[in-house]
Amino acid sequence: MTLRTTTPVSAEATSTSYVAYWLNSYEAALVFLLVPVALPVGCLLWRSVRKRANGRRRGTAAGWVAAIAAVGCTAYSASTSWRFAADYLDMYNTVERCAFFAMGELAMVASAVMARQNLHGPRQTAGLPAVLVWVLAAVLTIPSYAEHGLVGGTWNAFFGPVMAAAMWRLAIGTEPRHRTPAAKPA
Structure with missing residues (x-):
């Protein structure tokens, strides 16, 4: 019978191992992703709730909910891309x-x-960036199918990059506006 003895670990070794764990963790990746995504969303939300010069607010509750859903769907898509990068x-x-x-x-x-x-802007059309949102959503579905197969990949692709693209479009207000000169407001 042998007795196990533990060797004391220095504080320096413990902090170094914690830093190494943190730099290779999933949580660190989420922080690195959510900060660049949350900053523009926060700025847009701040601008939307500020009062205009006439005292009326710019944003609506629907805009807030769409922005929160857009961030959530983007994080869901990022989670799959994170695993895809390793696998x-x-x-x-x-x-x-x-x-x-x-x-x-x-x-x-x-x-x-x-x-x-x-x-x-002067042309009053969303243009190429609006198309690029959907192209990026299509490309970001590839990790979903690679990681989860046909059924899980379809679920993941829909609630990840496809819904992220749709929610960003709604949250930021780039949905198409159909106006005709003869149309009268209801």
């Missing part, structure tokens, strides 16, 4: 994985914001 692309470094999968979701958010800017 299919052999990326195990947290920083490398964040740089890979966060770019797709961040590009979708940036395209939606640019579509809104174009909609309020």
Whole structure:
């Protein structure tokens, strides 16, 4: 019978191992992803709830809910891309994985914001950025099918990148407006 003895671990070794764990953890990746996504959403929400010069508020409750849903669907899509980066692309470094999968979701958010800017520009059309949102959503469905198969991939693709694209479009206000000169307001 042998007795197990534990060797004391220095505080430096403990903090180093904790930092190494944190830098390779899923939680760190979510922080790295949600900060760039949450900042533009926060700015848009702040602008929408500010009062105009005439005292009326800009935003609605529907806009808030759509923005929250857009962030949630984007995070759901990012979770699949995170696993895809490790399983299919052999990326195990947290920083490398964040740089890979966060770019797709961040590009979708940036395209939606640019579509809104174009909609309020001189041509008053969302233009190429609006199309790019849907192209990015289509490309971001690939990890869903690779990770989850046909049935799970369809579920994941729909509630991940496809709904993220739809919710960003609704939250930011780039839905198509059908107006005719002869149309009278109801």
